[in-house]
Amino acid sequence: MSAQHFVLNRTGDKMPIVGFGCWKVDAKDAEETVYGAIKAGVRLIDGACDYGNEVEVGRGINKAIAEGIVTREELFVTTKLWNTYHNKANVIPCFEKQLQDLGLDYVDLYLIHFPVPLKHVPIETAYPPSWYQPNGTELEFEASPMHECWREMEKIVESGKARNIGVSNFNVQMLLDLLTYAKIKPASLQIELHPYLQQTRLVEWVKKQGIQITAYSSLGPASFIQLTDDGKTAAPLLSHDVIAAIAAKHNKSAAQVLLRWSIDRGCAVIPKSMSIERTKANIDLFDFALDEEDLAAIAKLDLNLRFNDPDSYGLGLPLFC
Numbered sequence: 212m213s214a215q216h217f218v219l220n221r222t223g224d225k226m227p228i229v230g231f232g233c234w235k236v237d238a239k240d241a242e243e244t245v246y247g248a249i250k251a252g253v254r255l256i257d258g259a260c261d262y263g264n265e266v267e268v269g270r271g272i273n274k275a276i277a278e279g280i281v282t283r284e285e286l287f288v289t290t291k292l293w294n295t296y297h298n299k300a301n302v303i304p305c306f307e308k309q310l311q312d313l314g315l316d317y318v319d320l321y322l323i324h325f326p327v328p329l330k331h332v333p334i335e336t337a338y339p340p341s342w343y344q345p346n347g348t349e350l351e352f353e354a355s356p357m358h359e360c361w362r363e364m365e366k367i368v369e370s371g372k373a374r375n376i377g378v379s380n381f382n383v384q385m386l387l388d389l390l391t392y393a394k395i396k397p398a399s400l401q402i403e404l405h406p407y408l409q410q411t412r413l414v415e416w417v418k419k420q421g422i423q424i425t426a427y428s429s430l431g432p433a434s435f436i437q438l439t440d441d442g443k444t445a446a447p448l449l450s451h452d453v454i455a456a457i458a459a460k461h462n463k464s465a466a467q468v469l470l471r472w473s474i475d476r477g478c479a480v481i482p483k484s485m486s487i488e489r490t491k492a493n494i495d496l497f498d499f500a501l502d503e504e505d506l507a508a509i510a511k512l513d514l515n516l517r518f519n520d521p522d523s524y525g526l527g528l529p530l531f532c
Contacts, residue, residue, distance in 0.1 A: 230255025
């Protein structure tokens with residue numbers, strides 16, 4: 212059986228390689244879904260302010276703890292800072308709101324969701340906010356430099372309320388700049404990663420810096436069918452002939468092959484499912500590995516096709532150009 216944790220820099224904390232992502236889990240379902248996932252064996256819960264379900268996610272976590280299914284120390288909880296709170300005056304108040312919503316004393320990992328400093332929206336005006344200002348139709352930015360935002364993230368670590376900090380949707384250029392001033396090095400980078408968007412050089416470079424990578428949207432277009440044109444038109448990876456053949460070879464599902472592909476590249480995964488049986492299958496990834504023939508076949512599927520792109524949502528922000 213292969214290792215089931217990554218060790219994070221600085222703290223030495225063990226981050227589970229497989230977790231449960233809370234994006235697109237409806238708030239009305241989140242408590243029982245997260246509770247059920249933990250009961251099924253999940254030990255990493257990945258959330259965000261932007262997902263609009265942190266109160267309910269926290270209830271699910273605390274229900275599992277109260278029933279003795281897990282201790283708090285056995286769980287690894289990740290959440291994220293939204294774009295409208297990058298200003299140095301707003302980072303900590305947002306985090307405190309999130310911690311209160313989760314009903315926790317600390318989180319294991321706090322990430323900057325996107326390197327996009329949007330104009331602040333007060334918590335009492337709209338929470339969680341969106342990409343636009345209330346009643347707005349265009350993005351509005353503010354002068355909130357990343358080095359000031361990162362220093363506030365470091366203060367949260369120093370307070371003991373976040374054990375580790377990191378980033379999401381950053382490229383090498385953004386990371387390189389951050390590493391020049393960071394007192395506390397990012398522990399993790401979370402990025403879109405699947406056979407249609409393999410980002411091989413980014414993965415290699417980031418890992419060389421001692422930063423762990425978490426892959427999101429591991430199943431490719433499946434989560435984006437109702438969100439973007441590419442999500443509608445891309446051939447589903449879950450039924451792709453190449454993936455199906457590898458799945459049959461290993462007597463596994465297509466989803467298990469797609470998740471194992473990231474693990475074999477040294478990346479954690481955070482799949483979401485509303486089905487307990489699929490959640491159990493999603494964490495049952497450590498009794499097989501893809502061989503060189505499998506990896507070579509999947510390498511040929513790379514299209515540099517990104518689904519989670521603000522530009523694809525009509526926001527007019529070509530963030531990844």
